[in-house]
Amino acid sequence: MIRTRVGYAGGTSPNPTYHDLGDHTESVQIDFDPEVLSFGRLLEIFWASHDATRQAWSRQYASLIFVHSKTQREEAEESLNRHSGKGNRAVTTEILPFTGFTRAENFHQKFYLRRDFTLMEIFRKLFPEERALVDSTASARVNGFLAGYGDPLAFASETPRWDLPAEAWERLRRIAGGRVKP
Numbered sequence: 001m002i003r004t005r006v007g008y009a010g011g012t013s014p015n016p017t018y019h020d021l022g023d024h025t026e027s028v029q030i031d032f033d034p035e036v037l038s039f040g041r042l043l044e045i046f047w048a049s050h051d052a053t054r055q056a057w058s059r060q061y062a063s064l065i066f067v068h069s070k071t072q073r074e075e076a077e078e079s080l081n082r083h084s085g086k087g088n089r090a091v092t093t094e095i096l097p098f099t100g101f102t103r104a105e106n107f108h109q110k111f112y113l114r115r116d117f118t119l120m121e122i123f124r125k126l127f128p129e130e131r132a133l134v135d136s137t138a139s140a141r142v143n144g145f146l147a148g149y150g151d152p153l154a155f156a157s158e159t160p161r162w163d164l165p166a167e168a169w170e171r172l173r174r175i176a177g178g179r180v181k182p
Helices: 039-048 070-084 111-115 117-126 130-135 137-146 152-157 166-175
Strands: 003-009 025-031 064-067 094-097 101-103
Touching: 003 130, 003 137, 025 064, 039 070, 064 070, 070 094, 111 117, 111 137, 117 130, 117 137, 117 166, 137 166
Parallel strands: 064 094
Antiparallel strands: 003 025, 003 101
């Protein structure tokens, strides 16, 4: 995973915001390297991360997969068909063509990282501009790790690439309960 951003997609209303979504759905935009992480693996994570049979009570919370190509559509439809046969409730997920994405307000970005004031202070020094913080691979990976996602060994192997200070790594090791080795 290279970077993630939260925002709004799938609608036609211009300039959606959290308080005025119009016909958009809250979404996560993921930039990834298909040589490292396949679209198919992202779909597996998608299905494992939520209950796709729960009917959304509004368009804001609909279960959607946005595709960028014919190949992605085919993969998404195959994965939907595999998951539709499980359980006794119908899957409500829709597959739609990607038509655009509007970033959510800054305070919605990197939710778990923002809750850790010590790490956030470090990241603010590394990325003084908000857009750079949100677009940072390091902030996406740390945010995911703080949320409980990711392999601690793989996470530890990435540490040299992010150039985080020792204080940040020590804090992450403490949070992970010693699962992350230097």
